[in-house]
Structure formats: C-alpha cells, structure tokens
Amino acid sequence: MFNLPNALTVANLFFGCCALISLIQGREMQCIYFVLLASAFDFLDGFVARKMKQESELGVQLDSLSDVVTFGVVPGMISFHILSLDPPFDWLPYLGFLIAIAAAFRLARYNVSSSGRDVFFTGLPVPACGLFFCGMLALRNSDVGFKDYLMNPYVYTGIVILFSYLMISHLKILKIHLSKEWLDQYKFVLIIEILSLFAMIRIGAIVLSLVILIHILLSLLVPTFKNKITTT
DSSP: OOSHHHHHHHHHHHHHHHHHHHHHTTOHHHHHHHHHHHHHHHHHHHHHHHHTTOOOHHHHHHHHHHHHIIIIIHHHHHHHHHHTSSOSSTTGGGGGGHHHHHHHHHHHHHHHHOOTTOSEEESOOHHHHHHHHHHHHHHHTSOOTTHHHHTSHHHHHHHHHHHHHHHHSOOEEEOOOOSHHHHHHHHHHHHHHHHHHTTHHHHGGGHHHHHHHHHHHHHHHHHHHHHHHHHO
C-alpha cells in the first residue's frame, strides 16, 4: 500500500487540497500553481508505477479519488467563484459544480472500462478539464480584450456545461505517451502543443486553456490526418 507511486498520488491530492484553500482565501494565482504541481505528480505516479511494475487496483482507485478533488472539485469551485462575482440569479454559481459531478462519473467509467493500450481516451480527461479552468481563472485576472465576453455569466455557464458534457461524452481524445511508438505516429501533436506553451511568456497561465482547446481540436483531426497519410 505504501509505495512510491501511491505517495506521488497522495501528493496530487495534497496539492489539490492546497489549491482549494488558496482559492477560498483569494490567492488565485497560488491556486493555479498548486494545480500545476498536482498535475506533475498525477503524471508521475502512473509513469513510475509502470516503470517499477507496481501498478495495482488500489493505486487506480486512489488516483481517481485524488483526481476528483484536484481536477473536479477545484475547477468546480473556480467556476463557482467566477460566477459568484455578478450572477444574474443567486443559484447560477452552483452550476459550476456540474464539473465535479461530471468528473466523478468520468473517472468511475474510466476505472471500469479503460484499457491501457487504447490510443484514445473516451471523453475529455478530467485533468485536462481542470487545467482548462485554471486557464479561465488566469483569464479573469488578465486584461485581454475578449475577457469580458468569456466572463459573461451566461457565456461562462455555457462553457461549464460544454466541458462537463465533454468529460462524459464518447469523444475520442488522443492520449499522450512518451514512448517511441507513440512519438513515431503523433509527435506533431506534441510539437504543436509545446510551441503553444511558449505563448505563456506573453499571456501567462491563460495558455493552459489554449493548449487544452488545441489538443481537443487535434484529437478530432488526427484520424483524418492519419487516413490521408495512409492513402497517399
């Protein structure tokens, strides 16, 4: 039970809790940094478990429980926080927690039906959704021209509903593996997304939302792109 992969998973949960407290206390950028830290540990726990051959059913369940907090409850609270600033209806901010509900369903479905050999996720991964809403939190504190439009409570609620649906949908989202086989076929996806991250120098953490949107778009285009290569 107490091994390195599970310790890394618990670190994800710990930093997710720290992100939640930071947001409640009004330290929004600190909240984003804690989610990024949690994301790093979320990636490492699976990677280390495979390398050390310490994958277990306990680890799978612990990982999902941690992800519900870090990438479900935290973005739900982010959305509650943003929608609470000037809500047209008192109940509207509570719709932000649709994200947490959808994340719980998404992870439960993944645990009972996933295969590690699949090239695609079924539905938007919960961590991707969490990072997207961290980008939206950064957007709220920025001065970019389109901020007021996206922060409109009706538009933002639409975004919450859309991403909640994407998590529980059957949309095929490309997995990222750093294996030679994966890089041989899909390295162009990784290159595009890494180049996109350089935008952080200019627009800051808003780029998190941008990269997630790019990944969704590329996931939709990959089958077409691959088919064109095969037929030429």
